[in-house]
Amino acid sequence: MRVLDKDGLPEPGVLCLVIVLLAGLFVAFPQIDQVVAFLLWDGQHFLLRKHWVGMFFDQILMRILLGMFGLWCLSWMISEAREHFVLGLTRRKYVFSISSIILSAGIVTNVIFKDHWGRARPVHLEIFGGTKTFSPAFMISDQCARNCSFFSGDASFAFSFLAIALVLPKPYREKLVPAIMVFGTIVGGVRMLYGAHFLSDVIFAALFTILILQGMKFFLLRSTVRS
Numbered sequence: 131m132r133v134l135d136k137d138g139l140p141e142p143g144v145l146c147l148v149i150v151l152l153a154g155l156f157v158a159f160p161q162i163d164q165v166v167a168f169l170l171w172d173g174q175h176f177l178l179r180k181h182w183v184g185m186f187f188d189q190i191l192m193r194i195l196l197g198m199f200g201l202w203c204l205s206w207m208i209s210e211a212r213e214h215f216v217l218g219l220t221r222r223k224y225v226f227s228i229s230s231i232i233l234s235a236g237i238v239t240n241v242i243f244k245d246h247w248g249r250a251r252p253v254h255l256e257i258f259g260g261t262k263t264f265s266p267a268f269m270i271s272d273q274c275a276r277n278c279s280f281f282s283g284d285a286s287f288a289f290s291f292l293a294i295a296l297v298l299p300k301p302y303r304e305k306l307v308p309a310i311m312v313f314g315t316i317v318g319g320v321r322m323l324y325g326a327h328f329l330s331d332v333i334f335a336a337l338f339t340i341l342i343l344q345g346m347k348f349f350l351l352r353s354t355v356r357s
Contacts, residue, residue, distance in 0.1 A: 135344075137296055138307045142348070145341045149334070153268060156330045160266030163328035167252045176253060176325030184324035187284070187317065195287055202294060203228060223297035226350040230293035234342040239286040239335060240277075248272050249280040253325030267330035281335040282327045285318035289339040296347060 133144050140148070156162060170177050178184030206224040209215045250262035250273035257264070265271035267280060277283075288310070295306035318332030 137303060138311075139292065139340055139344065142341060142344045145337060145344065149337050149341070152330075152333060152337070156267040157269075160264075160269075163267065163330050164257070164264060166322070166329045167258070167325075170323050170325070171258060174259075176258070176323060178320060178323035179253065179325050184320060187320045188324055188326065191317070192284055192287065195291070198291075199231060217302075218299050219297060222350060226346055227293040227297050229350075230343050230346040231287075231290040233346065234293075234339040235283065235287040235290040238338060238342060239281060240283050243281055244278050244283055245276045246270070247278055247280045248274050249278050249331075250274045251279040251326050252322075252328055258325065267328070267334065279327055279331050281331040281338070282318055282321055283335070284321050285314055285327070285332045285335040286339045288317040289314035289336050290343070292340065293343050293346070296343070296351070 131143060132141055135141055167176075176184075206221075206228065209219065209224070210221070215221075248271035249265045249267075249269075250260070250271070252258055254260035254262045254274075255264055256262065262273040263271075265273055265280075291313075292307060292310050295303055295310055298306065314336060318327070318335065321327045322329065322332060
């Protein structure tokens with residue numbers, strides 16, 4: 131069984147296996163999240179909680195990404211109005227990329243998980259000076275009402291831009307896929323250093339997002355020839 135597909139993304143079967151194994155690990159040993167969080171805590175604050183980098187990622191970066199997503203949607207509308215698509219793009223490719231981002235980073239991450247799982251963020255826990263109790267990954271809790279910790283919306287949104295890379299010509303795709311993978315990892319890491327997410331929040335944000343993209347690619351792009 132191949133580990134990576136021709137686009138450089140993990141094969142769906144591999145993703146499912148990794149998700150099951152890691153979910154079992156974090157359920158069996160939930161303290162992993164707490165130990166990693168403690169390593170990012172200086173005794174008073176998380177390492178990037180008061181740093182401009184952490185604040186930039188928290189307050190500005192997602193707005194930039196939303197703007198980029200908006201421009202991508204606008205490019206589709208312009209292409210449709212002019213009846214002219216560039217870079218080998220098609221209506222189907224636009225539908226794939228936009229719907230994949232909305233489904234993965236929007237519906238699954240923010241609506242289903244973040245607003246219903248109830249996991250408090252690290253910075254809000256009693257052990258880090260807050261008032262909430264730690265909840266293991268995959269355990270539905272009552273420690274947060276909405277926009278909760280599990281899993282990372284920022285990381286999911288960053289990784290979801292792989293959907294745009296996947297519809298671009300091969301020379302662009304080959305460069306953008308690994309670049310976005312690295313970028314998503316950095317976003318997740320910074321959010322952990324800011325005290326906004328646990329390790330499992332970031333890991334499963336990436337895995338579920340990529341798995342959804344792979345599923346959408348199978349249904350919407352499998353009959354499309356991509357150069």
